[in-house]
Amino acid sequence: MRTETDIVVDHLTKQFGSVKAVDDLSFTVRPGAVTGFLGPNGAGKTTTLRMLLGLVKPTGGHALIGGKRYEEIHQPGSTVGAALEASSFHPGRTGLDHLRVYAPQVGATDARCHELLELVGMTDAAKRRVGGYSMGMRQRLGLAYALLGDPEVILLDEPANGLDPQGIVWLRHLLRAFAAEGRTVLVSSHVLSEVQHTVDDVVIIAGGRLVHASPLQGLHALVESRVRLAGPAPDRIEALAAERSWRREPVAGGVDIIDVPAAEVGAAAFGAGIEVHQLADVGVGLEDVFLRLTSSPDAPASRGGVAA
Template identity: 70%
Template sequence: MHVSSAITVEHLTKRFGSVTAVDDLSFSVRPGAVTGFLGPNGSGKTTTLRMLLGLVEPTEGSALVGDRPYREIGRPAQLVGAALEASSFHPGRTGLGHLRTLAPQIGVPDARCHEVIELVGLAAAKSRRVGGYSMGMRQRLGLAAALLGDPSIIILDEPANGLDPQGIVWLRTLLRAFAAEGRTVLVSSHVLAEVQHTVDDVVIIGAGRLVHTSPLSGLEALAEQRVLVRTPADRAFADLAATRGWRVTTEGSSLVVHDVTAAAVGAAAFAASVELHQLSDGGVGLEEVFLRLTDQGVAA
């Protein structure tokens, strides 16, 4: 079990000339959980992570790993493992060779390189040159490098980029296992659907500002229930929806009934003798909530 440290960002601001990339941002990331750091492209996520890792100097505020700035940590790679991009590899080196160049700097034995390259599923490709790796393989190699020091804090920027569906499931399982070990896991993404089945908590920013932070259940509470319906009796169903005060929209060949349960729709249709060919739970519209928060920049 890893004894992990939290991440704390307080009133963090970064200006590049007249452009404010991050604006008075405050949030925390707890140990033992996967936190999704979410926002559209250009919202300030990567700049925030770079300040957290000491790569960019804040204009104002602080970003702490545990109780100190990253630059003040001795042997930081043994506390914090980070992968911010999947392109910073020498194309002529092999995957294993890349890790071997990092191991002495981090202070880990050569055997650890073999452990992590197997952990990320690249054992069969460890002797191939990185220049021939796919985007997904580069993502895995970046994760392997982040894990070399067996860190208790893991920070990943858009780690699902380039991964196929099987790879995304693999990544989700791995991150959940890290959190179960007590590690602090912070994962950025501009697509909520990529991480909503992985994360425990969410931090959402728009235009460099915090617009929402909560457990995932808190975001779900802002979303409405959706029920998908197909019926040959469109007029009768429309009349039923009107009497019940339901809001109905269309989605492909289905009708979408908003903010009501499938059980309620089914019971009402049965009582009114309205024939249904499809009745299914469409889940909560988390993506709609995410887009609304980030488009409007309104805190919730």
Template identity: 65%
Template sequence: MNSPAITIDGLTKRFGAVTAVDDLSFTVAPGRVTGFLGPNGSGKTTTLRMLLGLVEPTAGRALIGDRPYLQIRRPAQEVGAALEASSFHPGRTGLGHLTTLAPQVGVSKARCREMLDFVGLTAAADRRVGGYSMGMRQRLGLATALLGDPGVILLDEPANGLDPQGIVWLRGLLRSLAHEGRTVLLSSHVLAEVRSTVDDVVVISNGRLVRASTLTEFEDLAVHAVGVRTPSPASFVALARERHWRIEDAPGGFRIHGVDTATVGSAAFGAGIELHELTDAGADLETVFLQLTGSATPSMGAVR
């Protein structure tokens, strides 16, 4: 599939005295999944709404390919979006919701049933949406976004309300869409979701861009950590202090920042300290995020 890129160019939006988005520029490439990150109130949702023509920019451009969304003749066949999992008529069934949209999108009722099956809602097709769980509404939102088989996919917090199995399913779906050459942009506040799903990241704070890079380049900014379990915790803490390692308590043991497993293992062996577990705990992306955004948020889980 030959999908267009997304271009955000000098995009600005002011609501009275409040600047929600401030001279924001970045691109989203086809064939890749891009994660759009930022603290609460950073301007992510406002940016997506401007991209879809729901909010008029104060300045700048938001383009699908070389056109604004409102200039696309058959938008549902080029751009699929799910911004809110609650924007359904509660009295309609899942199938009824899609078939109501089908004439506008230009698809058949059979396509509606196909999409409900694709997102795992076949058994709930004739149930009223008002009785759907949050996770089921997320799946219906995805079915709606994909109804016209678009090349550009925009999703706002798509994993909210999904159970672990659903999150794994979503991750595979997004990767497969990108593999087909589609352009996928999703906002998220879940660190594990970003790390396991996206190719690129765009981080904003106070409406301004603070980082746009590949995920690998983003991870290179992080300090790596090592996990340790030992039957001699006091001796190990003394060793860590002697070596000036940054150490903190972790479930069942310790986490040491800024060193690798070989360094810790060699030092413990030399000091005669028995280790029951020595693992690479990975990059501390949470700290990188907080440093980039200047956020006081205590956990990446609170990012919006």
């Protein structure tokens, strides 16, 4: 039976000189779920993860794992497994030797090292030197390292970098399996499309500040339905939309109608005898919502169910 170990980031701030890399950031990561920690490059994700791991001292606030700072955790490698960089390996060591070097620190056996290399699909490369590994292979080895102590909490920084499409699907299934076991999984990414089929919750930051925290469904709720209605008589189309009190935005040859079903728009145009050359769904997708949120970091944070 696994214990439930959450992550609580509480008014976390980090200032480097005149630059505030993380600005009064608060959110919670729950056990039994995969949480996507999202934001553009330079948003403060890696700095936040480094503060969680005690590698960077906060200017203010707290970053707690199971109610404790990382340095207060007894045998932290058995509680927290982290992979922040896929380049921090000695190039002259083999993949197996890399794990063997760190295994004693968490009480892992040689058999555990072999087991993990098999888990991450690296058995055939176990005795090759890491200097010859591809980026994707280094990512897999980093994950094996993070799992050495069979941790309750898994922190991964951009783990899909360098993985091919099959590798990304493999990673998705692995992270889902970890969450199903009751582990707390926090995965950072600057691309929502990489993780949207993997995560249960999302925490989005920009400019070091929280801009959104919710279950993934809460982000879906921000997706806007748009139907483009265009034709040779744009004035008549605009008049129809105004008559129906539809929320709309003008486009060439017609309007984009917001949050009205396409069937209703088409039926209204047909009933009004308006010639239509385009009736199409051009709705704003999840990636568009993500870009909108992260391009306006001064906007107030939106929260939809994840404590923040």
